[in-house]
Amino acid sequence: MDIEQTALPGIGLRHEFTTRSGRRVGVVSHRTGRRDLVIYDKHDPDRACETVKLTDEEADALVELLGAPRIVQRLNALHEEVEGLVSLQFPITAGSPYAGRPMGDARVRSRTGASIVAVVRSGQVVASPAPDFRLEAEDIVVVVGSPESTSAVADIVTHG
Numbered sequence: 001m002d003i004e005q006t007a008l009p010g011i012g013l014r015h016e017f018t019t020r021s022g023r024r025v026g027v028v029s030h031r032t033g034r035r036d037l038v039i040y041d042k043h044d045p046d047r048a049c050e051t052v053k054l055t056d057e058e059a060d061a062l063v064e065l066l067g068a069p070r071i072v073q074r075l076n077a078l079h080e081e082v083e084g085l086v087s088l089q090f091p092i093t094a095g096s097p098y099a100g101r102p103m104g105d106a107r108v109r110s111r112t113g114a115s116i117v118a119v120v121r122s123g124q125v126v127a128s129p130a131p132d133f134r135l136e137a138e139d140i141v142v143v144v145g146s147p148e149s150t151s152a153v154a155d156i157v158t159h160g
Helices: 056-081 108-112 147-159
Strands: 004-008 012-018 024-030 035-040 048-054 086-091 115-121 124-127 140-145
Touching: 012 035, 048 056, 056 124, 086 147, 108 115, 108 147, 140 147
Parallel strands: none
Antiparallel strands: 004 012, 012 024, 024 035, 035 048, 086 140, 115 124, 115 140
């Protein structure tokens, strides 16, 4: 799917795509942090027929509703396509040596070959977290790799 990005001087960025049914949908990300969900007229893709202004909380809820299931679907599709690839989800406990520390401190990929592809915190999905992403107790870490490498990540994050 092609997502078009357009700079809106003085406002922010607009991202748009066309659905399979031909509807044009966009999100305007304002410099202020506000997000607008825009649905364009089916017969005139330059005319917005509906704009929904979203608060930060509403935008987060929409991302959660749309994002979390998609990540799981993509992981499941990868499992079907690539023999030997598994994903493992496990919590960061309060006793973990990495709770409160940047994820990169664990050096997971270099030590195991597996990758942390997402972290779920309080129902919010952080996809592809950067090495400076700070892990917290009760985060759920999603790891992809071989059965052995994903188990090794669980052991590292639990015991060090």
